Amino acid sequence: MEKEFYEEFEDMEAGIDQKQALVEESKKVDEIEDFNEAVRFVNDLKKRWRKTGFGESLAEEKLREEFEANVEKVYEKQKALAQKVVDVKEALIKEAEKTSLSDDFKKATEKMTSLMDQWKVSGNAGKKTDDELWERFNAARQKFYDRKHANWENRAVQFENAKKVKEDLIEKAKSLQDSEEWQKTSAKYKELMDAWKAAGNAGREFDDDLWNAFNEARQNFYAKRNEFYEKLHAEHDAKYAEKQALVKEAKSIAGLQEYTREQTAMMKELSNKWKSIGFCGKDKEDEIWNEFRGVMDEYFAGLKSASEKRRANWRDHMAEIISRKEEQIANQKRQIKRLQDDMTGLVSEATVADLQDQVEDKEDFIKQLEQEIEDIEKKLAE
Numbered sequence: 001m002e003k004e005f006y007e008e009f010e011d012m013e014a015g016i017d018q019k020q021a022l023v024e025e026s027k028k029v030d031e032i033e034d035f036n037e038a039v040r041f042v043n044d045l046k047k048r049w050r051k052t053g054f055g056e057s058l059a060e061e062k063l064r065e066e067f068e069a070n071v072e073k074v075y076e077k078q079k080a081l082a083q084k085v086v087d088v089k090e091a092l093i094k095e096a097e098k099t100s101l102s103d104d105f106k107k108a109t110e111k112m113t114s115l116m117d118q119w120k121v122s123g124n125a126g127k128k129t130d131d132e133l134w135e136r137f138n139a140a141r142q143k144f145y146d147r148k149h150a151n152w153e154n155r156a157v158q159f160e161n162a163k164k165v166k167e168d169l170i171e172k173a174k175s176l177q178d179s180e181e182w183q184k185t186s187a188k189y190k191e192l193m194d195a196w197k198a199a200g201n202a203g204r205e206f207d208d209d210l211w212n213a214f215n216e217a218r219q220n221f222y223a224k225r226n227e228f229y230e231k232l233h234a235e236h237d238a239k240y241a242e243k244q245a246l247v248k249e250a251k252s253i254a255g256l257q258e259y260t261r262e263q264t265a266m267m268k269e270l271s272n273k274w275k276s277i278g279f280c281g282k283d284k285e286d287e288i289w290n291e292f293r294g295v296m297d298e299y300f301a302g303l304k305s306a307s308e309k310r311r312a313n314w315r316d317h318m319a320e321i322i323s324r325k326e327e328q329i330a331n332q333k334r335q336i337k338r339l340q341d342d343m344t345g346l347v348s349e350a351t352v353a354d355l356q357d358q359v360e361d362k363e364d365f366i367k368q369l370e371q372e373i374e375d376i377e378k379k380l381a382e
Contacts, residue, residue, distance in 0.1 A: 026070035096140035159203035173217035236281035
């Protein structure tokens with residue numbers, strides 16, 4: 001009996017030693033970074049612990065509590081890792097639900113693919129939790145792909161409608177490409193271009209070919225229009241050069257300040273040449289015309305001033321002539337008075353007749369002078 005007691009005591013002592021060793025070994029759990037490796041390590045420890053037997057001593061109870069506390073750290077770590085996985089997947093679900101409402105299907109598809117790739121490597125939170133999270137995540141994905149499919153069906157109808165609209169616009173563009181109503185047709189092409197943009201996409205299969213046909217008609221018209229305006233601009237430049245030469249010639253004449261008939265006739269001829277040259281372009285016409293008109297105004301203002309001065313001199317000269325004629329008339333009248341006085345008391349009829357002839361000659365001369373004065377005064381009154 002005593003022998004059996006000692007054997008039992010020795011077994012208990014050995015079990016305590018084994019448990020102490022396992023407790024010390026369980027402390028290494030924190031050093032293992034890989035969770036799966038840590039779980040295997042703990043399972044092995046627990047298996048070996050069970051083999052040490054069950055003891056009811058206080059020492060063994062204390063060792064068991066310490067062992068279980070160390071082992072529990074693995075499961076706490078498991079819970080923490082599972083929560084991190086849940087947090088990651090919740091974020092992916094939220095992003096998927098947001099993306100499922102996007103109308104930019106190309107970018108959203110790329111986003112959904114990226115979210116799926118992230119989901120695959122996000123880890124495990126436990127079968128039940130993973131299944132619930134996956135159901136929500138996949139529902140968001142399915143919602144998006146259903147919308148995408150519906151959009152493609154709608155776009156197929158839109159593509160067909162856009163194709164018909166663009167084919168009609170191509171025919172209209174072709175009908176205008178030979179027009180020479182440059183401004184009016186340019187405005188029409190702008191309207192067609194606006195309509196083309198509003199028509200939308202006809203699908204990659206047709207859109208490029210449709211655009212090439214439409215744009216070819218546009219470019220045919222624009223090439224002819226550009227050729228026309230290049231020629232027109234060249235003509236305008238040539239006319240502008242001609243008008244610059246006329247301005248230069250007009251300035252030369254005006255600078256002489258010689259207001260003769262010949263000079264005035266030359267200035268009028270320059271004006272006639274100006275009219276015959278024609279329009280030289282709206283960006284230059286006003287400028288060159290104002291310069292030419294300025295020179296013309298300067299010349300004819302000088303001509304007017306010179307003419308007024310000449311007329312004033314002529315009037316003064318005519319006044320002097322009238323004054324001299326009036327003096328002649330007065331002198332003739334005095335001579336007539338003397339002749340008439342000389343005739344008084346004369347007996348000789350011949351002498352009287354001679355004096356009378358002289359009086360009549362002077363009276364005729366006075367009438368002539370008076371008529372000349374009257375003619376001069378009429379000219380002055382004009």
